[in-house]
Each structure stands twice: as C-alpha cells, then as structure tokens.
Amino acid sequence: MVDKIKFALALLLVAAGVAGFYLLSAQPTVLRVLAVLAGVAAGVAVAWFTEAGRQFAAFASDAITEVKKVVWPTRKETLQTTGIVFAFVVIMAFFLWVTDKSLEWVLYDLVLGWRHS
Known part of the structure; x- marks a missing residue:
C-alpha cells in the first residue's frame, strides 16, 4: 500500500512539473523547462524508493x-557485413525484377495476348 502511495505521489510530482510548464507561460522557456525537469526528477526520486524502483x-x-x-565488431567486420547486406539486396532486387518481368510476359503476352500489335 505504501508503494502505491509513493507511485501516486511520483505521478503527481511529474504532473505538477508539466502543469508548471503551462502555468509559467509568461516566463522564459528555460524556467518552464526547468519546472518540467524538476517535476520529473522529484517523481523519479520518490519512485526510486519503492520496491518496484529498487527492482x-x-x-x-x-x-x-x-x-x-x-x-x-571491429570496423572491418562492420564494413564487411554491411557490404554483404548491400550485395544481397542488389541480387534480390535483380531476382525479383526478373521474376516480375517473366510473369508479366507470361501473363500479358502468352496467356492474355494483350501486347500483340
């Protein structure tokens, strides 16, 4: 039960920081951001002392x-792996293009006869 109260307090502190951002709309932006950061820091500090925070x-x-x-990996290993990936992508793109054009030819020219002039 105590942990739930601490979590609720932590959420309220974060909400207070966000509310402070909007309530201080006439103030400089730095002050408004500091209000949010203070609310978040206070909320984290309270949540830190709960059982879930310790876990x-x-x-x-x-x-x-x-x-x-x-x-x-070393720089060399990273570059080699990246090169292999790019080569595979290019090969797969070519394979899929050939497959697409082959199926297009079979369907449109042979089966349907749409491209005969």
Whole structure:
C-alpha cells in the first residue's frame, strides 16, 4: 500500500512539473523547462524508493553489466557485413525484377495476348 502511495505521489510530482510548464507561460522557456525537469526528477526520486524502483535499479545495473560483456565488431567486420547486406539486396532486387518481368510476359503476352500489335 505504501508503494502505491509513493507511485501516486511520483505521478503527481511529474504532473505538477508539466502543469508548471503551462502555468509559467509568461516566463522564459528555460524556467518552464526547468519546472518540467524538476517535476520529473522529484517523481523519479520518490519512485526510486519503492520496491518496484529498487527492482528497476537492480535490473538496470544487471543490464549495464551484460552490455559490458558484449564483444562489439571491429570496423572491418562492420564494413564487411554491411557490404554483404548491400550485395544481397542488389541480387534480390535483380531476382525479383526478373521474376516480375517473366510473369508479366507470361501473363500479358502468352496467356492474355494483350501486347500483340
């Protein structure tokens, strides 16, 4: 129950920041944006201390750990893979064009006889 109240308070703080953006319409844009950022920061701070917030923090920490384990491709590997993809796209485009023109010839010239002058 306490977590639900904290989440409701967090949502209210974010809503207050957004409302402040519109209520401060006569003020400079920097001040209006700061109102939104303050509301969001306060909402995140309150939500952080809920059980779901702690679970999210643990999940984010685990995700960062997993990203650090990823072996990223080198520039050479990336360029080679990109070249292979482009070559495949060109070959498939040519194949589909030939298939389309073949079917067009079969249907319009042979079956229907529409192109005989």
